Amino acid sequence: MASNTEPDIRPDTENPDREGPEHTGEITNPDPKRWLALAVILSAAFMDLLDVTIVNVAIPSIQSQMKAGYSAIQWITAGYALAFAVVLITGGRLGDIYGRKRLFLIGMTGFTIASALCGFAATPGMLIGARVFQGGMAALMVPQVMAIIHVTFPANERGKVMGMFGGIVGSAAVAGPIVGGLLVQWNLAGLHWRPIFLVNLPVGIFGLIVAFRVISESRAPHATKLDLPGVGLSVVGLFMLVFPLMQGRDLDWPLWGWLMMAAAVPVLVGLVFYERAKGRRGASPLVELSLFQFRSFASGILTNLTFATTLGVFFLVWALYMQLGLGWTPLHAGLTGIPFSIGVSAAAGMSVQFLVPKFGRKVVQFGVLLMGGGLVLYIEMAKSLDLSFASWQMALPLLITGIGMGLVVAPIFDLILTDVPLRDAGSASGLLNTSQQLGQAFGIALTALVFFNMMGTHATKAVDDMKPDVTRALVAAGVPANQTDQIFAGFKQCTVDHAQEKDPSDTPASCRPQPGQDPKVGAVLQAQGAKAAQHTMVEGYETTLWFVAGGQFVVFLLMFFLPKNVRAKDARKGAEGTDADGAEDVAPVFAH
Incomplete structure (x- = not known):
């Protein structure tokens, strides 16, 4: 979940939101609000991980309540992972360029909105769309977690912080299925599976308010422009490969699906050649x-x-x-x-x-x-x-x-x-x-x-x-x-x-x-x-x-x-x- 540029800057702790020059080297004047900042970013990581494990338990309930077919069930889970994957590197790069705090806030806001859209989705298609949006927003939010930790905590504290992060990952893995099972079985207000997404709203809103106040802004010292053609080729190529696999059974494996998967190969090969050429020119490839x-x-x-x-x-x-x-x-x-x-x-x-x-x-x-x-x-x-x-x-x-x-x-x-x-x-x-x-x-x-x-x-x-x-x-x-x-x-x-x-x-x-x-x-x-x-x-x-x-x-x-x-x-x-x-x-x- 690291960003794709090594975060080695030192934030300005006296003016945490100042967007001026940043310095490389070890942190000599740690931000006094860093532990509150850690609580916020770890809560965001927990929310992201919890959301994924919760959904697995709720899938049969979603299928039953929404009359969803098997391909819809796949898209509800894979749509999130696919969006997360194709935006992940881009999310890390955007944080390096425009500021990790800014991208974290944007991602957390989008993730909270997407959770509401998932919770109130009326059709399988709406839920799938909201899940894809949620995965994309998670890909903006999650890469900033490690980068913010790196530029906020001095070296002698990072071991303790990473131990806390490991605990968050482990607790989310345990808590997700249990919390999901409870929420679905309790059927709060007759909402069936919907509370598994709506539970993110109070966490997200509270986290945004606190994050705005306690997280210091930071950027990579020599951040480069975003490789938009590379982003486009990667997204198109991966979509062409995965979409026919997901829809094939429902559509009786049509010829266009096989052709789309075959066409994904030259698109992804083209991405490789483009990135190689860009690297030779001394530009910054995706x-x-x-x-x-x-x-x-x-x-x-x-x-x-x-x-x-x-x-x-x-x-x-x-x-x-x-x-x-x-x-x-x-x-x-x-x-x-x-x-x-x-x-x-x-x-x-x-x-x-x-x-x-x-x-x-x-x-x-x-x-x-x-x-x-x-x-x-x-x-x-x-x-x-x-x-x-x-x-x-x-x-x-x-x-x-x-x-x-x-x-x-x-x-x-x-x-x-x-x-x-x-x-x-x-x-x-x-x-x-x-x-x-x-x-x-x-x-x-x-x-x-x-x-x-x-x-x-x-x-x-x-x-x-x-x-x-x-x-x-x-x-x-x-x-x-x-x-x-x-x-x-x-x-x-x-x-x-x-x-x-x-x-x-x-x-x-x-x-x-x-x-x-x-x-x-x-x-x-x-x-x-x-x-x-x-x-x-x-x-x-x-x-x-x-x-x-x-x-x-x-x-x-x-x-x-x-x-x-x-x-x-x-x-x-x-x-x-x-x-x-x-x-x-x-x-x-x-x-x-």
Whole structure:
């Protein structure tokens, strides 16, 4: 979440809003209001992270209340991540040019307005638009957090501040699902899921008032102009790649979608050539391509992207599985995730402080293998227990998976950046965070292929497995044995058609009651249909987990291209007088 220009300036603490010359070097006269400023910017970071984790729990409620199709569900989550990704580097650069406080206030204002628009959205389209706007505003607000910390706190206080930031990240990961589950289940004023967004309004308004008074303005000492053509090419290219993936299933994978994805390649290649030419002219490109000469960084971008893609698939499908597959309430689902969050938080602290300094790259490689092992254990238990899978039984595989993730997310940025010069650490961290957010967006888009697109196949298997139970229930309802096969065939067709519906709230023609049908038979088919839908969701979840687990093995292999150890940080300290090694300004935000 660092800005893409190394923030090494010293703010004017006597005139915090003065826009005059700024100085490089260590902070010798710390702002007395810096701890209040820290409280504000950390509350903004918490609000951003909380908002993301809350939404995952509320997705089934949003789908039900708004009659949203599967593609809309994907866009509600991926739209935020995609907007965050494509604006992130730009947001950091704008803060360097026009002032971090100014961009923080603009971003926080926009984020608060977007939260209100999300809370009052009347249609899925309005909610998606508000979420994209919210992600873009977060991308203006979030990069300023690390930059403001760096220019506000002296070196001897930054360790304590970063520890507090880590606590905020961990608490948001734990609190998000629980708070989301409570708000949805309480159904305050009959608003159902809407309070998960509206809760940001008082926090945002209060934060803006305090931030205006206590945060000092700062800029990069030699900030350059924004690379607008680079911004345009990156936004267009990424949109052309992601949009067809998100809409393909709903539109039966039209030819124009494939053509758009193919056309995205030359657009992104054109971005590379443009940025390279701009760098040769001595101008300031949006993407610093020279960073890719470092093998550790180039491979790290791909590793980070792949890892985040698997997580993007997992978190969305996990929320659907617990509520639509197992029939749990949002609060039940949120509380079930606590072992996972605890595992991530505990392992993240241990990996950075004790394990990576001693074992280096082996820690993150062990982490992804542990994640994969936890997911395989989860799959086997889900197959064995089926719909009787209880929260306490999930605790062990979730804890193992969380510990594995914690071993990865905290130290991986330090390993990837270890060869990057200090002067480029800000730009490199911006690219890493962008790849992370893009990975999450791609993962959610790929969910259409690995989950939603196979619903019909999973429904067929689920119904076939249920045939003995359905037949016995029909006979018990008075259906002659020689008629059960015919009724079951219709039931199977209905179940498969319903699973393949683009909008899960629609009722296919094959599911409409037959004229003269015995009400008892109708009740049996309705009850068995609900079970079939649950089994279909569970089958889809198990298949998707294999995809995620396999992705961890791919990440494990990619990690062999990372440095074996984090280099001695003292060797990377610059002559400017800063003690940061660049990694200090990097805050991975996998909660997104």
